[in-house]
Amino acid sequence: MIEKLRFRDPELAKRVTKKIHVVAPEEGVVKICHVCGTHEWTITHFGLRNLLPSNVEVIAGPGCPVCVTPASEIDEAAQLALKGVVVTCFGDVLRVPGSEMSLLDAKAKGADVRVVYGVGDAVKMAQKEPEKDFVFLAVGFETTAPSTAVEILNKPPKNFSFLVSHRVIPPAMKLLAGMEDLSLNGFLAPGHVSTIIGLTPYEVFPKVYGMPTVVAGFEPIDVLFGVYMILKQLREGKPQLENEYARVVRWEGNRKAQELMQQVFSLVDGSWRGLGVISSSKFMLHNEYAAYDAHLKHGVKVERGVDIQHGCRCHEVIIGKIKPTECPLFMKACTPQKPVGACMVSSDGTCRIWAKVSTLKK
Amino acid sequence: MLIVMCLAIPAKVISLKEDKAQVDFGEGVLREVNVTLVNAKVGEYVLVHAGYAIQVVDEKEALETIRLWNEILQTEPEANI
Numbered sequence: 257m258i259e260k261l262r263f264r265d266p267e268l269a270k271r272v273t274k275k276i277h278v279v280a281p282e283e284g285v286v287k288i289c290h291v292c293g294t295h296e297w298t299i300t301h302f303g304l305r306n307l308l309p310s311n312v313e314v315i316a317g318p319g320c321p322v323c324v325t326p327a328s329e330i331d332e333a334a335q336l337a338l339k340g341v342v343v344t345c346f347g348d349v350l351r352v353p354g355s356e357m358s359l360l361d362a363k364a365k366g367a368d369v370r371v372v373y374g375v376g377d378a379v380k381m382a383q384k385e386p387e388k389d390f391v392f393l394a395v396g397f398e399t400t401a402p403s404t405a406v407e408i409l410n411k412p413p414k415n416f417s418f419l420v421s422h423r424v425i426p427p428a429m430k431l432l433a434g435m436e437d438l439s440l441n442g443f444l445a446p447g448h449v450s451t452i453i454g455l456t457p458y459e460v461f462p463k464v465y466g467m468p469t470v471v472a473g474f475e476p477i478d479v480l481f482g483v484y485m486i487l488k489q490l491r492e493g494k495p496q497l498e499n500e501y502a503r504v505v506r507w508e509g510n511r512k513a514q515e516l517m518q519q520v521f522s523l524v525d526g527s528w529r530g531l532g533v534i535s536s537s538k539f540m541l542h543n544e545y546a547a548y549d550a551h552l553k554h555g556v557k558v559e560r561g562v563d564i565q566h567g568c569r570c571h572e573v574i575i576g577k578i579k580p581t582e583c584p585l586f587m588k589a590c591t592p593q594k595p596v597g598a599c600m601v602s603s604d605g606t607c608r609i610w611a612k613v614s615t616l617k618k
Numbered sequence: 619m620l621i622v623m624c625l626a627i628p629a630k631v632i633s634l635k636e637d638k639a640q641v642d643f644g645e646g647v648l649r650e651v652n653v654t655l656v657n658a659k660v661g662e663y664v665l666v667h668a669g670y671a672i673q674v675v676d677e678k679e680a681l682e683t684i685r686l687w688n689e690i691l692q693t694e695p696e697a698n699i
Contacts, residue, residue, distance in 0.1 A: 263684075268687060268688075268691070272687070275690070373669050374652075374669030376652055376669050376670070377669065396668075399626065399667050400667065402655055403652070403670040406655065406670065448626045448667065451672050452672060481687060500683075502676070502682070502683060503676050503679040503683055504665050504675055505673075516655070604625075
């Protein structure tokens with residue numbers, strides 16, 4: 257049934273594109289920001305920017321959790337790996353640059369670094385190899401954090417602990433909304449983060465910042481409809497919070513996931529690569545789960561790292577201030593094979609997505 | 619194996635056992651996923667992220683979305699571009 261739905265119907269896409277041109281303003285520029293790597297993928301892969309009026313821009317915000325993970329947290333994982341702890345992580349994290357090395361570099365030096373599909377697989381490995389110490393580098397936004405909470409509450413084996421690096425998206429959106437030089441007009445809110453947190457955390461954007469905010473799905477027509485809904489709100493002068501992705505996003509979100517996250521984590525100020533410290537934006541384990549905190553268990557703590565390598569402009573790409581093609585390193589010194597900045601590493605990273613499409617065009 | 623961090627893929631629930639489910643991602647790709655976070659029934663579609671079902675896909679809402687899209691597209695004037 258689901259497969260037969262028309263979320264990629266070219267005819268529907270043409271018609272919604274026409275509507276976008278009807279409601280777009282005749283003058284001035286509209287800047288819509290999304291904060292999800294998968295949105296960027298859909299927009300770039302399907303060439304949706306080419307369908308929009310020339311004065312409607314869709315820019316990519318900090319929607320790639322791997323890209324915003326600070327070098328200090330990669331450094332901690334690399335240090336543990338080099339000390340003989342088995343470090344498990346998502347595939348996207350493997351090549352993210354630390355201050356001096358990535359986890360892949362540590363692996364090349366003989367460390368045991370393993371890629372897993374999810375935290376559950378890492379726990380299984382630890383159960384099978386009780387003689388070794390395992391750490392999971394838990395990167396990801398609210399979409400991923402509940403899975404970490406599930407495993408912590410399931411009481412993983414004694415040889416397992418976490419470097420919790422989860423971050424939450426709404427505080428980063430507030431930071432962007434307040435940046436006057438970005439002058440954003442609307443948010444395309446992330447579909448899968450919203451599956452967990454629901455719509456309430458975004459109410460502030462239309463109410464306080466006067467910005468239309470639409471939670472959108474990831475099919476091309478979802479994104480086009482999201483853009484249309486934002487433009488329509490702007491034309492009518494009534495900024496609201498709307499849900500385009502009702503097939504999986506409920507207004508209240510996933511209550512069970514929210515409860516589990518609250519049981520396990522508290523929010524603390526967190527450093528975001530390229531953005532600096534954002535208050536109440538990072539999850540930390542509650543004291544009662546301190547036994548699973550790899551920082552305490554293995555005595556590792558790196559306060560500061562080198563987030564941006566010389567010449568890299570990831571910090572401007574990550575807030576949509578410049579396009580990847582405006583960075584002098586893009587596809588010259590910095591390529592998917594040899595990334596300089598974190599945005600070129602993850603398949604969620606704006607530079608990586610643009611690199612893939614520019615390669616396809618050739 | 620690479621995963622995109624915010625990517626989640628719909629899959630059909632084939633069987634359920636405690637907090638685990640066997641799901642079908644289509645074209646015969648079967649995998650066990652954790653269903654602690656959802657109340658899914660056999661035959662329903664769940665959205666899977668990194669081995670965990672994070673929501674049940676609402677088929678009625680999916681159809682309603684398509685219906686609404688068509689309605690909006692039919693009722694409002696078209697531009698000449």
